Amino acid sequence: MNVLIVVVTLFVLTAFAAQSGYEGNKVYRLKPTGKKQLEMLANLRNEKNLDFWTPLRRDEHPVDVMVNFKEEKWLTDLLKKNNITYDTLIDDVDSAVLEEHERQIFFPPTKQGRISFIKYHRHEEINAYLSRLAKDYPNLVSIQNIGKSYEGRDLDVIQISTNSSAGKPVIFIDAGIHAREWIAPAVALYAINQLVENKDNANLLEKVDWNILPVLNPDGYEYTHSTLLQRFWRKTRSQGNKCIGADANRNFDFHWAEIGSSSDECDDTYHGKHAFSEIEAIALSNYISQNKNRIKLYLTLHSFGQLILYPWGYTSELPRDNEELLSLGEAVAESIKNVSGTNYIVGSSTNILYAAAGGSDDWAKGVAGVELSYTIELPGGGLLGFDLPTWKILGVAKETWEGLKTFCKHISEKFN
Incomplete structure (x- = not known):
C-alpha cells in the first residue's frame, strides 16, 4: 500500500508540474562588464517576463535571471547584441521546482511543536514551535502577537530574555519578508533554537535580549509552499486592482517610491498604493x-547573494557612522567565513547594488533611529538558485549563527 501511495503521488505531482507556470522557463547567469552593460541590465529589472533572482551589483558580479520561455529568444538576442556573455544555470525550471516539492513532501512529518533542519517548515509549524518553547521555557520565552497578515495569519514575535537586567539592549531579527526566500525563516529558526534550547549559549542572553519574527510575510510564504504554480512568488497577497500583492520591502515610509521600485502593481518590486499600504509592514x-529605545540592532534576513548590507538603499551617500557599520559587518563576515569558507561582501546597499528605496533597513535606521541596521543576503543553492537543497539548510544556519554571535558581542560591549 505504501508503495502504491508513493507511485500515485509521484504521478499526480508529475501531472501538476506539466501545468506549472514555469514550464519551459530557464535561468541564465549573466556576466556583465562595464558601466554600459550594467546600466542596460538595470533598465530590464522591471520587465514582466524577467525575474532577477540575484541583486544587480555594481562590481560586475554575475546575475541570475529567470526568463519566460516566450521571451527567451528576445533576451538572448539582446544579450548578444550588447556583448553580454551568459551561461544556462537551470535549463528546466519546472523540473527543479518539482524535485524540491518532492523532497519536501517525502520527509517524515515532525511532531507538533517540534522542528528539524532537514526540511523547510510551514508557517503553522513555525508558530507551533514558538508556542511550545513559551510553554517549556516560561522563564525565558514569551510570545507577542504584533498583528495579523492580510489573510489573517498570526505575526508572532518570540521574545527571549533572562530578565536578569531590566532594560537590556535588544537584537531584533525578521525573516521571510520576500515569500520565496525559504532559507531566511530557517536561519531565524536555528537562531531561536540555539538561544533557547542550547544551554551552551546562555552567555548570549546575559547582556542582550533577542526578539525574532521568523516569517514577516506568511501569506506569501504559504503561497509558495502550497502551489507549484508560484514557487517564486515574492510579494504579499493583498488585493490590488489588477494584480495581487506588493513588495513589502519597498513599502516602508522612508524615501518611499523614489527609486528602485515599480508603480506597476503587477511587478515584483511594486511599492504599494502608498507607503505602509501593506499590513505586515505596518505591524x-x-x-x-x-x-x-531598546532595539540597538535590526537584522533582516534575505536570500540570496552572500551580502551584508547596511543603509542607505535610496542614495549612495554614506551614513555618518559608516566606519562602525562597515567594521562590524566585516567582523561578522569573517566569523561566517571561518566556519566553512563562505565569502560575504560588506558595504552600504547603494554602493554595492543599484538603489532601492523604501526598505525596512533604511526605515529602521532613518525613522526609528536604530543605530545598527543590516540586511543579510544569505547563500543560494548554487545551480539550484532559491531551491537551496534541504541538506544545505543546517550548514547555512550554522555559519550564519556564528555571525549572529559576533553581532551579539558588539551589542553587549557597546550598550552595557
Missing part, C-alpha cells in the same frame, strides 16, 4: 517604534 514598524 513590523509599529513593533519597532514601540521598542525603539
Whole structure:
C-alpha cells in the first residue's frame, strides 16, 4: 500500500508540474562588464517576463535571471547584441521546482511543536514551535502577537530574555519578508533554537535580549509552499486592482517610491498604493517604534547573494557612522567565513547594488533611529538558485549563527 501511495503521488505531482507556470522557463547567469552593460541590465529589472533572482551589483558580479520561455529568444538576442556573455544555470525550471516539492513532501512529518533542519517548515509549524518553547521555557520565552497578515495569519514575535537586567539592549531579527526566500525563516529558526534550547549559549542572553519574527510575510510564504504554480512568488497577497500583492520591502515610509521600485502593481518590486499600504509592514514598524529605545540592532534576513548590507538603499551617500557599520559587518563576515569558507561582501546597499528605496533597513535606521541596521543576503543553492537543497539548510544556519554571535558581542560591549 505504501508503495502504491508513493507511485500515485509521484504521478499526480508529475501531472501538476506539466501545468506549472514555469514550464519551459530557464535561468541564465549573466556576466556583465562595464558601466554600459550594467546600466542596460538595470533598465530590464522591471520587465514582466524577467525575474532577477540575484541583486544587480555594481562590481560586475554575475546575475541570475529567470526568463519566460516566450521571451527567451528576445533576451538572448539582446544579450548578444550588447556583448553580454551568459551561461544556462537551470535549463528546466519546472523540473527543479518539482524535485524540491518532492523532497519536501517525502520527509517524515515532525511532531507538533517540534522542528528539524532537514526540511523547510510551514508557517503553522513555525508558530507551533514558538508556542511550545513559551510553554517549556516560561522563564525565558514569551510570545507577542504584533498583528495579523492580510489573510489573517498570526505575526508572532518570540521574545527571549533572562530578565536578569531590566532594560537590556535588544537584537531584533525578521525573516521571510520576500515569500520565496525559504532559507531566511530557517536561519531565524536555528537562531531561536540555539538561544533557547542550547544551554551552551546562555552567555548570549546575559547582556542582550533577542526578539525574532521568523516569517514577516506568511501569506506569501504559504503561497509558495502550497502551489507549484508560484514557487517564486515574492510579494504579499493583498488585493490590488489588477494584480495581487506588493513588495513589502519597498513599502516602508522612508524615501518611499523614489527609486528602485515599480508603480506597476503587477511587478515584483511594486511599492504599494502608498507607503505602509501593506499590513505586515505596518505591524513590523509599529513593533519597532514601540521598542525603539531598546532595539540597538535590526537584522533582516534575505536570500540570496552572500551580502551584508547596511543603509542607505535610496542614495549612495554614506551614513555618518559608516566606519562602525562597515567594521562590524566585516567582523561578522569573517566569523561566517571561518566556519566553512563562505565569502560575504560588506558595504552600504547603494554602493554595492543599484538603489532601492523604501526598505525596512533604511526605515529602521532613518525613522526609528536604530543605530545598527543590516540586511543579510544569505547563500543560494548554487545551480539550484532559491531551491537551496534541504541538506544545505543546517550548514547555512550554522555559519550564519556564528555571525549572529559576533553581532551579539558588539551589542553587549557597546550598550552595557
